[in-house]
Structure formats: structure tokens, C-alpha cells
Amino acid sequence: MSQSLSYAERRRIQLREEIIEAAIDVFAERGYHDAGVADIAERVGIGHSTFYRHFDSKRAILEQVVETVMARATAALAGDNAPAAATTLDEYRDQVHRIAEALDAIAADARVVRLLLVQAVSVDIALERRLFALFDLAVDLTTGYLDHGRDRGYLRRELDTAATARALVGMILGTALLGLSPELDRDNRTRTIQAAVHLMFDGIVARQ
Amino acid sequence: MSQSLSYAERRRIQLREEIIEAAIDVFAERGYHDAGVADIAERVGIGHSTFYRHFDSKRAILEQVVETVMARATAALAGDNAPAAATTLDEYRDQVHRIAEALDAIAADARVVRLLLVQAVSVDIALERRLFALFDLAVDLTTGYLDHGRDRGYLRRELDTAATARALVGMILGTALLGLSPELDRDNRTRTIQAAVHLMFDGIVARQ
Amino acid sequence: MSQSLSYAERRRIQLREEIIEAAIDVFAERGYHDAGVADIAERVGIGHSTFYRHFDSKRAILEQVVETVMARATAALAGDNAPAAATTLDEYRDQVHRIAEALDAIAADARVVRLLLVQAVSVDIALERRLFALFDLAVDLTTGYLDHGRDRGYLRRELDTAATARALVGMILGTALLGLSPELDRDNRTRTIQAAVHLMFDGIVARQ
Amino acid sequence: MSQSLSYAERRRIQLREEIIEAAIDVFAERGYHDAGVADIAERVGIGHSTFYRHFDSKRAILEQVVETVMARATAALAGDNAPAAATTLDEYRDQVHRIAEALDAIAADARVVRLLLVQAVSVDIALERRLFALFDLAVDLTTGYLDHGRDRGYLRRELDTAATARALVGMILGTALLGLSPELDRDNRTRTIQAAVHLMFDGIVARQ
DNA sequence: TATGAATGAGTTTTCATTCAT
DNA sequence: TATGAATGAAAACTCATTCAT
Numbered sequence: 001m002s003q004s005l006s007y008a009e010r011r012r013i014q015l016r017e018e019i020i021e022a023a024i025d026v027f028a029e030r031g032y033h034d035a036g037v038a039d040i041a042e043r044v045g046i047g048h049s050t051f052y053r054h055f056d057s058k059r060a061i062l063e064q065v066v067e068t069v070m071a072r073a074t075a076a077l078a079g080d081n082a083p084a085a086a087t088t089l090d091e092y093r094d095q096v097h098r099i100a101e102a103l104d105a106i107a108a109d110a111r112v113v114r115l116l117l118v119q120a121v122s123v124d125i126a127l128e129r130r131l132f133a134l135f136d137l138a139v140d141l142t143t144g145y146l147d148h149g150r151d152r153g154y155l156r157r158e159l160d161t162a163a164t165a166r167a168l169v170g171m172i173l174g175t176a177l178l179g180l181s182p183e184l185d186r187d188n189r190t191r192t193i194q195a196a197v198h199l200m201f202d203g204i205v206a207r208q
Numbered sequence: 209m210s211q212s213l214s215y216a217e218r219r220r221i222q223l224r225e226e227i228i229e230a231a232i233d234v235f236a237e238r239g240y241h242d243a244g245v246a247d248i249a250e251r252v253g254i255g256h257s258t259f260y261r262h263f264d265s266k267r268a269i270l271e272q273v274v275e276t277v278m279a280r281a282t283a284a285l286a287g288d289n290a291p292a293a294a295t296t297l298d299e300y301r302d303q304v305h306r307i308a309e310a311l312d313a314i315a316a317d318a319r320v321v322r323l324l325l326v327q328a329v330s331v332d333i334a335l336e337r338r339l340f341a342l343f344d345l346a347v348d349l350t351t352g353y354l355d356h357g358r359d360r361g362y363l364r365r366e367l368d369t370a371a372t373a374r375a376l377v378g379m380i381l382g383t384a385l386l387g388l389s390p391e392l393d394r395d396n397r398t399r400t401i402q403a404a405v406h407l408m409f410d411g412i413v414a415r416q
Numbered sequence: 417m418s419q420s421l422s423y424a425e426r427r428r429i430q431l432r433e434e435i436i437e438a439a440i441d442v443f444a445e446r447g448y449h450d451a452g453v454a455d456i457a458e459r460v461g462i463g464h465s466t467f468y469r470h471f472d473s474k475r476a477i478l479e480q481v482v483e484t485v486m487a488r489a490t491a492a493l494a495g496d497n498a499p500a501a502a503t504t505l506d507e508y509r510d511q512v513h514r515i516a517e518a519l520d521a522i523a524a525d526a527r528v529v530r531l532l533l534v535q536a537v538s539v540d541i542a543l544e545r546r547l548f549a550l551f552d553l554a555v556d557l558t559t560g561y562l563d564h565g566r567d568r569g570y571l572r573r574e575l576d577t578a579a580t581a582r583a584l585v586g587m588i589l590g591t592a593l594l595g596l597s598p599e600l601d602r603d604n605r606t607r608t609i610q611a612a613v614h615l616m617f618d619g620i621v622a623r624q
Numbered sequence: 625m626s627q628s629l630s631y632a633e634r635r636r637i638q639l640r641e642e643i644i645e646a647a648i649d650v651f652a653e654r655g656y657h658d659a660g661v662a663d664i665a666e667r668v669g670i671g672h673s674t675f676y677r678h679f680d681s682k683r684a685i686l687e688q689v690v691e692t693v694m695a696r697a698t699a700a701l702a703g704d705n706a707p708a709a710a711t712t713l714d715e716y717r718d719q720v721h722r723i724a725e726a727l728d729a730i731a732a733d734a735r736v737v738r739l740l741l742v743q744a745v746s747v748d749i750a751l752e753r754r755l756f757a758l759f760d761l762a763v764d765l766t767t768g769y770l771d772h773g774r775d776r777g778y779l780r781r782e783l784d785t786a787a788t789a790r791a792l793v794g795m796i797l798g799t800a801l802l803g804l805s806p807e808l809d810r811d812n813r814t815r816t817i818q819a820a821v822h823l824m825f826d827g828i829v830a831r832q
Numbered sequence: 833t834a835t836g837a838a839t840g841a842g843t844t845t846t847c848a849t850t851c852a853t
Numbered sequence: 854t855a856t857g858a859a860t861g862a863a864a865a866c867t868c869a870t871t872c873a874t
Contacts, residue, residue, distance in 0.1 A: 008833090031330055033241040037869060047835040049871085058869065089413065117385070122239050122330040132389040138388075146412065163396070163403035164412060167383055170404070174382025176377055177325070178347075179241045181340040190372070192328045195371035196378070203411035204354065204372060205297065216857075217851085223858095244843065255860045260845070424854095447746055449657040453848065463856040464849085474848065505829065533801070538655050538746040548805040555802075562828065572830045579812070579819035580828060583799055586820070590798025593741070594763075598783055599828040604787070610789035612794070618772065619827035620788060621713065622780045632836075632874085639837095665862060671839040676866065 014043055016054045018044050023065045028111035032119045061123070065107070066120045066127060070134055073106045073116070085145070089154035092145075093201060100193050107176040117177055135173070139165045171196055224262045226252050231273050240270055267332075270330050274335060275329045281314045281324070292304035293353070297362035300353075301409060308401050315384040316397070325385055343381070347373045369392060379404055432470045439481045444527035448478055448535045475540070482536045482543060486550055489522045489532070501561070505570035507618060508561070516609050524605070525593040533593055551589070555581045573624050587612055640678045642668050647689050652735035656686055656743045690744045694758060697730045697740070709769070713778035716769075717825060721824075724817050730735060731800040732813070741801055759797070763789045795820055 005013075019041045022043040037058050041048035076101065086092035087155040106114055120131045142165035149155035175192055178184070184192075230251040234243045245266050248297035255267040263269040285307065294300035313320050328339045350373035383400055386392070392400075419445035420428070438459040442451045457464035469484050471477040493515065494564035523529055536547045558581035591608055594600070600608075649710040650659045661682050665672040692827040699722065710716035731737055742756045766789035773779035799816055804810070807815075 023376050033330075036867090048869090049837090050833085052870070053834075063301075096391065118326065118330045121326045121385075121388075122241075128388075129390075130851050132346075132391070135379065135386055136389065136391060138266035138267075149412070154414060155412050156410075159412060160399055160403050160406075163399035164407055166386060166396075166400045167379060167404035167407050170382030170384075170386050171375060171379035172382065173385055174378030177385070178340075178343060178383055179373060180329075181337075181344065183340075183344065188374075191368055192338075192374045192378075195368050196375035198368075199372055199375050199411065200407065201411045201413050203409045204357070204363050204367060205409050206362060206413075220858085246843085256844095257846080257861070258859050261858070266844070276834085287864095435715055436831030449746075452846090464848095465856050466854085468849070469855075519734065534742065534745050537742045537801075537804075538657075544804075545806075548802075548807070550808060551802055552805065564827070570830060571828050574824075575828060576819045576822075579815035580823055582802060582812075582816045583820035583823050586802050586816075587791060588793035588798065588801075589801055590794030590796065592794075593797055593801070594756075594759060594790060594794050596745075597754075597760065599756070599760065602641060604790075607784055607787035608790045608794075611784050612791035614784075615788055615791050615827065615873090616823065617827045617829050618780075619825045620783060621771070621825050622777050622778055623831075636837085661866085662864080672865090673840070673867080674838050677837070679841095682865070 011052075015044070019046075019051065019054055019061065020068055021066055023061050024069065024111055024115065027062065027065060027119055028114040028143050033121050062119070063127065064122060065117060066130070067113050070131075071113055073112060076102050078104050085148045089149075090156060092149055092154065093197075096197055096200065098198050101175075103172055104189065104193050107179055110180055112182055114171070117173060135169060138169045138172075140167055168200060173202075219346075220262075223252075223254070227254075227259060227262055227269070227271055227385060228276055232277065232319055232323065235270065235327055236322040240331050241402055265293050270327070270331060271335065274323060274338070277320050277323050281320060282312050284310050297357075300362065304305060304405055304408065308405050311380060311384075312397065312401050313319045315387050318388055320383050321388055325381060343377060346377045346380075350376055358360060379408075418571050428470075428474050430612055431460070431462070434465065435462075435470055435477065435479055439477050440485065440531065442479065442529055443481060443535055448539050460470055470560070473526045478539060482531060482546070485528050485531050486547075489528060490550075492518050501564045502570060503624055505565075506555065508570065509613075512613055512616065516588040516613050519588055519592075520605065523595055529592050533589060551585060554588075558584055584616060589614075601606055636678075639670070641688060643670075643675060643678055643685070644688055646691055647685050647733055648693065649737065651689060651743055652687065652738040656747050677695070686743070686747060688753065690739060690754070693736050693739050695737060700730050702739065709772045713773075716773055716778065716822075720821055724821050727796060728813065728817050731803050734804055737800050737804055741797060759793060762793045762796075763798075766792055791825060796826075803821050 007160045017037050019040065023035075023040045024045060024150060025123055029035070032040070037051055040061070041051045053063075055064065080148040086095050116131065121128050139162070146159060146161035150157060150159050150161060175196060178192075179189060227248065231243075231248045233253060234247050237243075238247070245259050246256045248269070249259045252259075259269075263272065294303050324339065329336045347370070351370045354363060354367060354369035354373055358365060358367050358369060383404060386400075387397060435456060439451075439456045441456050442459060445451070446455070453467055454464040456477070465478075471480065483563060509589050532547065537544045553579070559578045560582055561570045562571060562575060562577035566575050566577060591612060594608075595605060643664065647659075647664045650663050650667060654661075654663070661675050662672045664685070666737060667677045668675075675685075679688065712720050740755065745752045767786045770779060770783060770785035770789055774781060774783050775784060799820060801802070804817075
């Protein structure tokens with residue numbers, strides 16, 4: 001199908017992607033409001049007017065940026081940590097570990113966190129809703145996993161799966177947010193992930 | 209001491225607080241950038257230049273707003289859920305429950321969450337740092353609690369307390385953020401809190 | 417007549433004068449536009465609202481200030497350097513010297529020069545006219561002196577007295593303006609005056 | 625070299641000059657403070673924000689205006705009244721006449737006088753300094769001429785050249801300032817110049 | 833098609849002046 | 854009477870968006 005595109009069309013698509021990429025950087029660095037269309041255009045190396053041949057408005061590209069980043073994040077998750085349900089606790093543990101690492105890889109890019117957790121929420125109600133819809137989806141998915149584990153018997157029988165899922169997704173988002181702190185080095189980040197997973201499975205209480 | 213203030217002085221202080229209150233609303237509703245000084249003034253019912261008799265700039269009142277909200281939040285925590293260390297697991301469980309409820313009471317006000325987690329981070333590097341400093345403090349405090357519990361023996365001996373504290377604070381922030389979702393009703397919120405606390409202590413794994 | 421004034425009236429007049437004095441300082445230091453009514457009031461030690469009990473507007477006090485400074489300047493001139501006409505060249509030389517010194521004493525106060533030559537001309541056409549009327553008066557007076565000297569025979573017969581008077585008044589104003597230069601010390605100032613008087617009488621050409 | 629400029633570039637430069645020209649008018653007519661950027665733009669027939677595509681700020685264009693006017697004035701002087709030193713009194717007389725006429729031609733444009741003597745001094749310390757530096761330069765140049773004449777013997781041997789130069793430059797500035805008076809017609813202006821030159825060379829005293 | 837030029841709507845901020853105590 | 858509080862008019866400046874080349 002790509003050979004059916006003319007050179008101009010391919011060029012056009014490529015430029016569009018370059019603009020999105022530049023916008024990701026610029027919005028993450030300076031924030032949506034402080035970033036100007038001119039900044040984005042300059043980074044791409046085009047006139048700021050050309051920008052408008054590809055996007056209707058500044059708002060429109062933010063939307064596209066958020067969309068793109070959301071897509072990448074979900075793609076990264078979908079990779080090999082497929083939603084195939086685990087049948088034993090150990091399998092589930094492994095799966096969660098893999099998911100956690102994938103999420104960490106995503107969140108390690110501060111731009112992603114800034115765009116999704118900060119900018120997307122601060123600009124606009126409509127965008128905020130879109131984001132919360134994604135979060136709700138994540139909660140639903142997680143609920144499914146927990147339901148499955150509870151049915152299989154390796155998770156606590158009385159688990160309030162929906163509420164627990166919400167707490168877990170919250171933990172993901174919150175630690176991602178905390179990861180923006182400049183204090184946090186790589187090692188700390190890794191330990192936090194491990195602690196979170198350990199917490200998730202076993203809690204903090206000592207067992208005899 | 210309050211009787212030592214003249215009528216004019218009291219009036220002045222009161223107006224100042226009204227402005228802060230209005231700013232909390234306006235910033236939470238429309239976001240810092242989309243909110244104008246005129247909007248704040250209008251909500252208070254004063255001329256927009258009167259605003260400048262009480263605050264030097266728009267930026268200055270945001271700072272004051274964040275300060276105020278942070279102070280209220282910490283005050284709410286400090287209430288009766290004093291940092292007095294628990295000596296048994298049950299005491300600690302109770303304490304955590306009380307803290308969780310206090311935090312929930314704070315976070316139930318969507319304005320607080322919006323201001324602290326969204327606006328304060330999106331406006332300015334300086335403000336962002338201030339906020340992260342607060343989060344780091346929360347992590348340190350939590351680490352202290354966990355250390356104490358581990359030393360007493362009611363928490364897991366091999367607990368990575370600092371990393372776990374980070375995960376826990378992340379869970380608080382993340383669930384607060386999720387709480388912005390308009391879908392979430394009172395009951396859901398409560399269940400999420402309970403699930404979070406349960407998760408924290410016992411994890412999700414079934415015990416025989 | 418002053419004993420007919422009540423205490424309150426005297427106090428009022430005195431305060432009015434204090435305000436004018438403060439305004440002279442403030443306008444000279446910061447310029448009319450950059451100076452605020454509040455600055456003047458603060459210097460006097462009164463509330464800025466009280467200012468309006470004594471003057472109708474900021475513009476009004478500038479007028480008063482210019483009037484006052486002009487009056488002082490002319491008074492200083494009128495002193496002992498009375499317009500009594502000289503009958504000999506030497507008498508006229510003496511007279512011009514006295515006048516020059518009096519003018520220098522006035523112009524040594526940079527505030528006067530700033531107010532009359534800079535501020536009064538830059539604010540307003542009406543004020544500018546008032547000032548030029550004063551200058552024209554000075555030209556007329558000088559013309560009278562020169563006419564007198566020419567009639568007496570100690571000044572050149574073919575002297576274009578009106579035009580020369582204009583040149584002489586110009587020299588006074590111009591050197592006063594140059595005197596604002598921070599470079600100029602007391603000695604230079606004196607030498608300039610003497611050079612100007614010498615120039616006026618004898619020109620620069622060598623005589624055999 | 626001008627053909628190397630694209631149409632757009634020429635247009636841009638031309639517009640820039642139109643703005644400067646308009647600003648000269650507007651600042652001279654209403655004074656720097658009372659003139660708004662919008663007034664300048666309106667006179668050029670452009671939107672007020674277009675102004676900001678050519679100048680950074682209102683202050684910046686004043687600087688440019690003063691620079692331009694100063695440049696024009698010095699250019700007018702530099703014309704054919706070159707600084708080539710005169711060797712005889714008559715040559716010097718001629719030279720001074722030419723210079724005086726050139727200066728008069730400059731000062732005949734009231735805008736120039738207003739901008740340089742009034743506005744430039746009233747706005748800003750920095751600009752005032754720049755102007756006084758120019759005046760000091762004029763004094764130095766004049767001193768050089770006088771030194772030369774004294775050395776040649778056609779000027780008085782005991783002439784305090786520096787001080788006299790200051791008095792002469794003062795006379796130039798002062799008569800220029802007086803020339804702002806609306807009373808003054810062309811004829812008066814010319815006579816004043818001639819009287820000034822006559823005064824400069826021969827003084828007012830009758831010679832037998 | 834790509835672009836720089838142009839623009840007006842909008843925002844923050846100042847300050848002379850009036851008002852209420 | 855003296856004053857601080859209140860205010861609105863005005864002004865500089867920015868920037869997303871449109872236009873003309």
C-alpha cells in the first residue's frame with residue numbers, strides 16, 4: 001500500500017510526523033501554553049505558516065500529540081506482555097513484572113509523563129476527559145486480570161477487584177508522576193518499581 | 209489579638225482571603241493560563257485593579273493559592289492523625305485508616321487535586337520544584353513509619369522502606385488524580401480507599 | 417495681614433508649599449511622567465489623597481511648580497541686579513557680570529534647569545507656551561538694555577539689538593542646559609560664564 | 625548592492641523607515657509619553673502589532689529615532705562644511721557662516737529640536753547621557769577650531785578656548801530651543817543667526 | 833506549496849482620581 | 854479634615870491565525 005503513495009504524499013506524511021515529534025518535545029519542555037506554534041515550526045525547520053497546512057490549530061496538534069503518546073504507551077504495553085491470562089500466581093507475577101517494566105520504560109521518558117499527566121489535564125476539559133477515559137480503560141483491564149486471578153483462586157477471594165484495580169492504576173500513575181522529580185536516579189526508579197510490585201502481591205505485613 | 213486589628217485591617221485581610229478563595233475556584237476551574245485576573249476579581253465582585261492592591265501579580269496569587277492549599281492539606285493531616293508511632297500492627301492499621309480518610313477528605317475537593325497535581329506542575333519550574341519537595345517530604349515521613357514498623361517487627365523484615373514509601377505516596381497521588389474522573393461517585397471513592405489500604409497491608413495474594 | 421490667618425489656614429498654606437517643594441524634587445528627579453502623585457505625597461508624609469485637597473490634579477501641580485520656579489528665578493534676577501540702566505560700558509559690564517552670576521546661581525540648581533528647560537517643555541503645549549512667553553520677555557528686556565547701550569554709544573551702532581538679544585538669551589539657556597552634564601564641575605561652570613560674558617562683549621577676534 | 629535585496633527585503637526596510645519617520649512626527653508632536661505605539665502605527669497605516677515586528681519596544685524606537693535624527697544632523701553638518709581648518713580669519717568667518725547655516729537648516733525642523741533637546745532628555749537617563757556625550761563632542765570639536773585660530777593668531781591669544789567653546793555650543797542649543805517659539809518667523813531666525821555669528825566674532829562693544 | 837508579513841483579540845499591569853470612613 | 858480603599862481607563866505587548874506572494 002505504501003507504494004501507492006506519491007513522493008509528495010509520503011513527504012507530507014513524514015513532515016506531519018516530524019511536526020508531531022517536535023511538538024512532543026516542545027510541549028513537554030515548556031508546557032502547552034508557553035510553547036508557541038513558532039517554536040514547534042522552528043524546531044522542525046519550517047515556516048510557522050506551513051504548520052497550518054498540516055494542523056488546523058495549536059489545540060489540534062496537542063490533541064494529536066496526546067493521541068500519539070497514548071498510542072505509543074499502549075503499544076508498548078501490548079507488545080509481548082499480551083493480555084493472555086495467567087493461570088497460576090507465578091505466571092501472573094511474571095506477567096505483572098513484565099508489564100511493570102514496560103510501563104517503566106514508557107514513564108522513563110519524562111516527556112510522556114509530562115504530556116499525559118500534566119499538560120493533557122491542564123489544557124482543556126475535553127482532553128482531560130479523553131485521558132480519564134484511557135485511565136478508566138486501564139482500570140477495567142486490570143479489574144479483568146484481578147477477576148481472573150480471583151476466580152482461579154490465586155488471588156484473595158474477597159478482593160474488591162474494581163476498587164483494587166483503581167488503587168493499582170493509581171499507584172502506576174502516581175509513581176510515574178513522582179518520577180518527574182529530578183532527584184530520582186535510575187536505581188531508585190527500579191527499586192520503586194520492585195517495591196510496588198512486591199507491595200501489590202504481598203503487602204507490607206510480616207508473615208510468620 | 210484579633211481585637212487589636214482595626215476594622216479596616218480586618219476588612220483588608222478578609223478581602224485578601226476572599227480573593228484567594230476566588231482564585232482557588234477560578235484556577236481550578238479554568239486552569240491558571242486560561243483564567244484572567246479579571247475573572248478572579250469579577251468573582252469576588254471587585255474591580256480588577258483592586259486585585260493588584262492585594263497581590264503583586266497573577267503569578268503571586270498562584271503561589272499564594274498553592275501555599276494555602278498545601279497548608280490546608282497538611283493541616284488536615286496533622287489533625288488527630290498525629291505522627292505518633294504505632295507499636296502494634298493493629299495500631300498502625302488504625303492510624304493508616306485515619307490518615308487515608310483525612311487524605312480522602314482533602315482529595316474529595318477536586319480543586320485541591322487540580323491545583324496541586326495539575327496546575328502547580330504545569331505553570332512553572334519553580335512551583336513544580338516546590339511541589340516535588342513536598343512529595344519528597346511525604347515520602348520521607350512514610351519511610352520513617354515503615355522503618356519503625358519494620359523495627360518493631362510487625363512489618364516485613366526485608367522491606368525496602370524508602371522504595372515502598374515512594375510507591376505508597378505514588379498510590380495516594382495517583383488515586384487522587386483518578387478521583388478527578390467525573391465517573392467516580394462517593395461509594396467508589398470509599399471502596400478505592402479501603403482497597404488501597406488493604407492492598408498496602410496484605411497485598412492481593414490469597415493466603416491459606 | 418498674616419496675623420489675620422487662623423492657625424488652620426496657615427497650616428494649610430504651609431502644607432501647600434511643602435507639597436510644591438516635594439513636587440519640585442520629585443519632578444526634577446524622575447520626570448513628570450514617571451513621577452506619581454503618590455511619590456510626592458509620600459515625600460511630604462501625607463496620604464496621596466490629601467494631595468487632592470490642595471491641588472486639583474497632577475497637571476495642576478506641575479503648573480504650580482513651574483510657576484514657582486519661574487518666580488524664584490525672576491526674583492533672584494530682580495534682586496540687586498535691578499534693571500536700572502547703565503550709563504557707561506564699565507557699568508554695563510559690571511551689571512552683566514552680576515546678572516550672569518545670579519543666573520548661574522539659579523542654574524546651579526539642576527532641578528530648576530530640568531523643570532524649566534526639560535519638563536515644562538515636554539509635557540504640554542500650554543505649558544510650553546507659558547515658558548516661551550517668559551523667554552520672549554527675557555529677550556525683550558535684553559533688547560532694551562542693548563538699545564540703551566547702543567543709544568549711549570558704548571555698544572556697536574549697527575547692532576541688531578533684538579536679534580542679538582535673542583542670541584544672548586539663547587546662550588544663557590544653552591549653557592544652562594549643558595550644565596546638566598554630570599561632567600561639569602564648579603570650576604568649569606565658572607569659566608564658562610566668564611567666557612560667555614567675555615564673548616558677549618568682545619567676541620573672539622584678536623585686536624591689535 | 626541594492627539590487628541584491630529581494631523585493632520583500634526592500635519592502636521591509638522601507639516600512640521600517642516609514643515607521644521611524646512616523647515616530648519622529650508623533651514623538652515630536654505629542655511627546656514620547658503621550659504618544660502611543662498605536663498612534664505611530666496608525667500614522668503609518670499598519671496594525672499596531674505590526675509595529676512590533678520591526679521594533680522590540682516603544683523605548684527601542686525612540687532610541688532609533690534619536691539615533692536617526694542625530695545622524696541626520698551630523699550628516700548635514702559634515703556636508704561641505706568640512707572640518708578643514710581655516711588659515712585666516714576671513715576663511716574661518718566663512719566657515720562659521722556655513723556651519724551656522726547648516727545648523728539652522730537642521731534646527732528649522734522643529735521636530736529635530738524637540739526630539740533632541742526635549743524628548744531625548746526627558747525620557748531616560750541613558751538617553752540623556754547619550755545626548756550629552758554628543759554635546760560634549762561638539763564642545764571638543766569647537767575647542768579644536770578655537771585652538772587652531774588662536775595658534776594662527778587670528779583669535780584672541782588669551783581665549784579660554786574650552787570654556788568659550790562651551791559657551792558657543794550653548795548658544796547654538798539655546799537659540800535652537802528658542803526657535804521652537806511659534807512667534808519666530810523666518811526673517812527673525814536668519815537675523816538671529818547672523819547676530820550670533822557677529823557676536824561670536826566681534827562682541828557687542830563699539831570699536832572706534 | 834511554502835512562507836514571512838500582517839493583524840486584532842486578549843491579557844497584565846499602572847495610576848490619576850474618587851469615595852467612604 | 855485626612856486618609857486608605859477602590860476603580861476604570863489606558864497602554865504595552867504577545868501570539869494564534871490569515872493573507873499575499
